[in-house]
Structures are given as C-alpha cells and as structure tokens.
Amino acid sequence: MSTLFPPAVCPRLIVKIGSALLVDPDGSVRREWLAGIAADIAARAREGQQVAVVSSGAIALGARRLGLAKGGRASLEDAQAAAATGQIALSQVWAEVLGAEGLTAAQMLVTLDDLEHRRRYLNASATLDRLLTLGVVPIINENDSVATEEIRFGDNDRLAARVAQAAGAAGVLLLSDIDGLYDRNPADPAAVHIPRVERIDGSIEGMADAGSASGMGSGGMVSKISAARIANSAGADLSIASGRIARPLSTPARHTLFVAEKAATARKAWLAGGLTAAGRLIIDSGAVEALKGGASLLAAGVRGVEGSFDRGDMLDIVGPDGRVIARGLAEYPHGDAIAIAGLARDGQEAVLGYTPRNTMVHRDHMALL
Structure with a gap:
C-alpha cells in the first residue's frame, strides 16, 4: 500500500471530502482532522502538486445553525436554506485551516447546468486552471441554495469527477467513510475488498450499495462507481479511500483504484461525462x-x-x-x-x-x- 496519487505522477489532483468526515453528528466541524488535510495539501503543494477540493458539509453545518430536522434534508426548501447558511461557515473554516499553512483558498459554487452546457463548462474550466496555476486551492461545492431536485448533481462524487475533467486532473480521490469497493455490502463478514478495477462492467456495478452509511451524505457506492466511469473516460484515475484516519493524504491505507482508459479528446470526455x-x-x-x-x-x-x-x-x-x-x-x-x-x-x-x-x-x- 502506498500514498495515493504522488505529485510526481499526478500534477493535478481533485480531492472530494464527504459530509460525515467534515462534520460530527452534532453538527460541529471536525477542525483538527481538517487541519491535517490542510497540512497534507500544503506538503503536496511544496512538491509541485496542484490540489482542488470538492467539499461537502454546507447543508450539515447550516442545519445545525438553523435547528432544522433530519440534518436539513427534510425538504428541498430546508436543504436550500441550510446550504445558504452553512456555505459561508464552511468557506470560513477552509480559509482558516489553509491560511494557517500559508495557502490561499478560493470558493467556487457550481450547478449542474454550469458543467453540462459547453460554454459554461469551458468558463469554469478556465477559472479552475487559472486558480490552480496561481497556487490557490479551489474549494468547490454544488450550489445547493439554488439547485432543484430536477437540476442537480445530487452528490459530490460525480461533481468531483466532472471537476477533474474541467481541470484536466490526472487523479480523483474520494475520501469517504469506507475504504473502497467490496464484492457485496461490507457489513457482510464475507465481503471481499476489491483493490483495483481495470474496467467498469456489469459485475462491478452489481457490487454497489446505494446507501450512505452516515445518513449525512447523499451518495453511496452507486454514485462513486458512476463518478469513476466519468473520471476514467477523461483519462483520470479515481480512488475510493477511507477518511476515517488522520492525515489520509499522506498515510498509506487500503483503497480501491479505478484505472483510467486512454484519455479521450476534451470535447468527447465532456460528452461522455454528461449527466443529463x-x-x-x-x-x-x-x-x-x-x-x-x-x-x-x-x-x-x-x-x-x-x-x-x-x-x-x-x-x-x-x-x-x-x-x-x-x-x-x-x-x-x-x-x-x-x-x-x-x-x-x-x-x-x-x-x-x-x-x-x-x-x-x-x-x-x-x-x-
């Protein structure tokens, strides 16, 4: 087992962090863990790697501040209000922990339409490229305050894969509450961990479990495999790894790596990764x-x-x-x-x-x- 996506072979990396890793069940930020992530990003930056973060957590944070039931997911209106309230707190935390490491954070909120329409996709791509070239760490999230049930990514796994396409990243790391893909629900004692996937086919898709173990997030293994397909089609490897450890970007740990296909042209990668x-x-x-x-x-x-x-x-x-x-x-x-x-x-x-x-x-x- 080795550290995932070393800078020498992955000049640009997208890291997705789920709600359950950022926010405790009581709605408070796991600041010490997040500070470790910031330290890892800073270490990678010193080695020449450019890192962007797709960060969940806005709805969970906002729900706590507003006292909303079901973590802010009781209704679309509650989720939108929680997102609007929580996003400003989330951005502040990221700016603080990255600033402590001498890094500048930038916020990018996107909707499904921003990455599904070609001209807007190219605009987002140009912004990402410029931020990363300047050494800034973009913190990206779906704009849940305006997204609707019909027009939304629905989970940040697929958003991370789409962002990887737009940024021209070679790797996507999905930090989650599970350490990869298993041949059946990992709650089954007989479940076998799958360390490497060369091709996503029906047998791989059949292993997915749609549930989100924490109850805080919106994606399960189905969304992660969908994200892997999008990333791989654009020539980016994708890994699912547990974030339930300190310093997961610098600590060797078990994971599942989905190996990229030969990279398509940028336009065809955009077409293949479309969600609507x-x-x-x-x-x-x-x-x-x-x-x-x-x-x-x-x-x-x-x-x-x-x-x-x-x-x-x-x-x-x-x-x-x-x-x-x-x-x-x-x-x-x-x-x-x-x-x-x-x-x-x-x-x-x-x-x-x-x-x-x-x-x-x-x-x-x-x-x-």
Missing part, C-alpha cells in the same frame, strides 16, 4: 456495430425516438438491450428525428421537405460509453 440528456435514440444492432467501428449514427439505424429536444441537445444513444452505449449531440429537433427514423437518405427529403443532413448524430459530436 434531453432525449434518447434507440438503435438497432447493426447501428451499434457501426458506432463501435467509428461511424456516425445514420437515421436508417434508429428504431425509436424519445424525449423533446432541439438540434444540438445532448442525447443518449441506446442499444436494443436498453443499455446506453453512447452520448452525442442531436443533428435534428425531435419532430424531424421521429419523422425520418428508420429511413434511408433517399426517403428522408420527401418526408422533411428539405435536403437532409448526413447523420442523426455525427461521430465528431459523439462519445462511446
């Missing part, structure tokens, strides 16, 4: 094979169209077995897509009344999953 889709195209087996061979998606291979979308919207591309195999940008609005689904090119113009485009989804605007 305006619609779905169901395709036949022939089209599946064509896409795997690097082809664009033609209307002739589409067997069904779902959702309401415009040209340029993100779509899931689904095989005959119901599995999402790719994600891409629509070349047609949904009405036209429905009209030409299954048709060869020579039959499309008569239906549309204009010369059709060459593809339903072009390969340059598509990422296989």
Whole structure:
C-alpha cells in the first residue's frame, strides 16, 4: 500500500471530502482532522502538486445553525436554506485551516447546468486552471441554495469527477467513510475488498450499495462507481479511500483504484461525462456495430425516438438491450428525428421537405460509453 496519487505522477489532483468526515453528528466541524488535510495539501503543494477540493458539509453545518430536522434534508426548501447558511461557515473554516499553512483558498459554487452546457463548462474550466496555476486551492461545492431536485448533481462524487475533467486532473480521490469497493455490502463478514478495477462492467456495478452509511451524505457506492466511469473516460484515475484516519493524504491505507482508459479528446470526455440528456435514440444492432467501428449514427439505424429536444441537445444513444452505449449531440429537433427514423437518405427529403443532413448524430459530436 502506498500514498495515493504522488505529485510526481499526478500534477493535478481533485480531492472530494464527504459530509460525515467534515462534520460530527452534532453538527460541529471536525477542525483538527481538517487541519491535517490542510497540512497534507500544503506538503503536496511544496512538491509541485496542484490540489482542488470538492467539499461537502454546507447543508450539515447550516442545519445545525438553523435547528432544522433530519440534518436539513427534510425538504428541498430546508436543504436550500441550510446550504445558504452553512456555505459561508464552511468557506470560513477552509480559509482558516489553509491560511494557517500559508495557502490561499478560493470558493467556487457550481450547478449542474454550469458543467453540462459547453460554454459554461469551458468558463469554469478556465477559472479552475487559472486558480490552480496561481497556487490557490479551489474549494468547490454544488450550489445547493439554488439547485432543484430536477437540476442537480445530487452528490459530490460525480461533481468531483466532472471537476477533474474541467481541470484536466490526472487523479480523483474520494475520501469517504469506507475504504473502497467490496464484492457485496461490507457489513457482510464475507465481503471481499476489491483493490483495483481495470474496467467498469456489469459485475462491478452489481457490487454497489446505494446507501450512505452516515445518513449525512447523499451518495453511496452507486454514485462513486458512476463518478469513476466519468473520471476514467477523461483519462483520470479515481480512488475510493477511507477518511476515517488522520492525515489520509499522506498515510498509506487500503483503497480501491479505478484505472483510467486512454484519455479521450476534451470535447468527447465532456460528452461522455454528461449527466443529463434531453432525449434518447434507440438503435438497432447493426447501428451499434457501426458506432463501435467509428461511424456516425445514420437515421436508417434508429428504431425509436424519445424525449423533446432541439438540434444540438445532448442525447443518449441506446442499444436494443436498453443499455446506453453512447452520448452525442442531436443533428435534428425531435419532430424531424421521429419523422425520418428508420429511413434511408433517399426517403428522408420527401418526408422533411428539405435536403437532409448526413447523420442523426455525427461521430465528431459523439462519445462511446
């Protein structure tokens, strides 16, 4: 067992810290533990590593200050109020512990839309890059004070993976209340720890448990595996490790490492990591094979169209077995897509009344999953 993501091989690292690690059940900050994290970040910075932190805890802190039931999660309105109150306290704590180590903290609050829309994603990416280049430690959280149930990440595991894409990070470390992936619920005495995952497939996904052990957070192993898929698609390794130890960034400990695939282009990594889709195209087996061979998606291979979308919207591309195999940008609005689904090119113009485009989804605007 070795220290995770050493600076020599990981110039940029994203560290995600869950609510249960930052905040005790009574709602107070675990300041001594957090000071240890700050010391570890400072040590890595001196070795040349740039670190950004995705920090949970705002809702838990705000709920204590407002006296809200169920840790501030009894309703969306309570969560938003708790987040607005707790975020300022959380930022202050981070500024203090990092400042004690001679580091400057910056706050970035993002929403799902900020990272799902390409132009806003690029803006966030540029801000992150500049902060990290300046030696600042960005403290990032979802803007829960304005997020809704329909438009939100829902957990900071996937947010951390998306931030890694935007920052061009080589590693993502999810510090949690568990030391990695097990072949079944770790509460089972027969559960076996999985130290390394080379490929995320159905057998790996089947090991996930959706529960959050602390009751304070919003993510379980399902969200962590989803985060690993997003990070790996962008060429970043991801590790799940326990934060229930002092100085977890400098103490060798058991963990699970999800190994990155060959890095995709920045645009395709953004497409692959998308969490929202305006619609779905169901395709036949022939089209599946064509896409795997690097082809664009033609209307002739589409067997069904779902959702309401415009040209340029993100779509899931689904095989005959119901599995999402790719994600891409629509070349047609949904009405036209429905009209030409299954048709060869020579039959499309008569239906549309204009010369059709060459593809339903072009390969340059598509990422296989």
